[in-house]
Amino acid sequence: MQPILKFLSAKFAWILLAAFIAFIVAEGGVGVLIKDWRFAVELAVDGVLTGLMYSLIAVGFVLIYKSTDAINFAQGEFVMIAAIVVAGCLDWFGLPLWLSILVGFGFMVVFGMTLERFVLRPMIGMNIVAIIMATIGLAFFLRGAGPLIFGAAPSTINLPIPDSPIVWGLLYLTPIKLLGAAVSILFLAGFGWFFLKTRKGVAMRAVADSHQVSMAMGINVERYFAVAWVTAGVVALLGGLAWGNMIGVDTQLALVGLKVFPVVILGGLDSIIGVIVGGIVVGLVEALTAGFVDPYVGGGMKDFAPYVLMVIMLMIRPYGIFGRRLIERI
């Protein structure tokens, strides 16, 4: 009985997912019929690029989860803070761009280290819920403190990247999105290699598996924690530059962090490949919904479609497409 039920519920899961995919395809199909297919392709390409830029934000989250087993609800705020620092250097101090980015880099390194040392390290051994609450508190603190210190006026980071789209065959590609997506893939590939192929990467995964046992293997757990938080901070700087350039720098920027959740739930909380695929799926769903559904329903569906997908995913495959299944045998 049990196995049959399991089988059925697994099937049900796939039916739901297939229905959703059919919905997306239908979106595209209808779009092709009533608009033109070039529009559909363009939306899809734009969606994929945007999605990869979501991956760039989500990877910081995954890094922290993979190595410290903590869920960082403040990843979007990291992005915001990094962008605010860079924008502040540009606007207030009139520093050149490269120097501003360097200051932002230094700031995020110190920021990650401080956070690990004074907030997360004392919490080692505490309940995971306590750590989650701490990061939620941190998120709200940063959202308040960022504008307080650096001013609330919206600003932008102008990267020396042309705004006019690159025309490639039938496609119009936004340069900043291309660059963002390329940086994203580069970093994700780098992290994937690190975790799978290097001894330090293996140690980091061991730390995530069990702090105590890793310590007993001679692994300096606290140092790995610090490395994880600093890396998450630095990756947030990249996200902040790309997104800050695109949508401007103010507290709203932190909201891109919310996209992290559908991305990582779809791809799997601890999977680097999952971050890429999850990002692409979320970007696609968003772009197609924005292009083909929103005009008829008066807009707004674009923003919650990825979350619908996320909820379906949670029902059928809580560990995501590529995430590890929790092994329950002892």
Next chain:
Amino acid sequence: MLRLNNIEVMYNNVILVLKGVSINIEEGKITTILGANGAGKTTTLKAISGVLRSERGEVTHGTIELAGERIDRMMGHDIVRKGVVQVFEGRRVFANLTCAENLIAGAHVEPSSAAMRQRMDMVFEYFPRIAERRHGRAGYLSGGEQQMLAIGRSLMSNPKVILLDEPSLGLAPLIIEEIFTIISRLNKEQGVTIGLVEQNANLALRISDFAYVMENGSIMMEGPAAQLLDNADIKEFYLGISEHGERKNYRDVKSYRRRKRWLS
């Protein structure tokens, strides 16, 4: 080699679990700590390996010395570098890593990759079953295989002392026999000093040189393993043999009183 001098351990600054424990683990020997559930055996091993802090525990009194050097104030990861490694109760393999990756993580203190591979080959020789499953996820191994992996992983740091916490826990008699044979071989062939915590007193005493009996956070009895194997109380409480069969006599009653005191 490893000497605990009158140590006290407290959890959360209030729960006193070890109340003055002195233990000497001699170089090249196998030393066993026996004791009922909750006696403080695991806490003793964790105090040595320095991982108490991650459970909000602390050595509040006494000293732990490794070859004359105090290690009770050291961090767990530095103690491994000194050559003491603990194999935890319940195996605790890295479930999401492959067997080979578990061993790689175990060799963290070994900077040379070539030396690491050599040690890995040695582990595979002792545990051919792990060699066969080296690319499989550790979480899917059987209990016995996980115990082998846990022991193999501890060997990767090239330890002088291995602390084994109940390696027989939840395993079938045949596997237990196999694991104890390997422990004994490691001690003889590799010269590793072994500190063993066990409930399975019979087996443990048979491969050990010296033994301690712990009760309620203190040492109640100590002596050469062979001597403890002969001791009437040990026989009754751990080996399940009573001297006069089922017949109730004065001796049994006396032992029963003693047992009650033991377990209180």
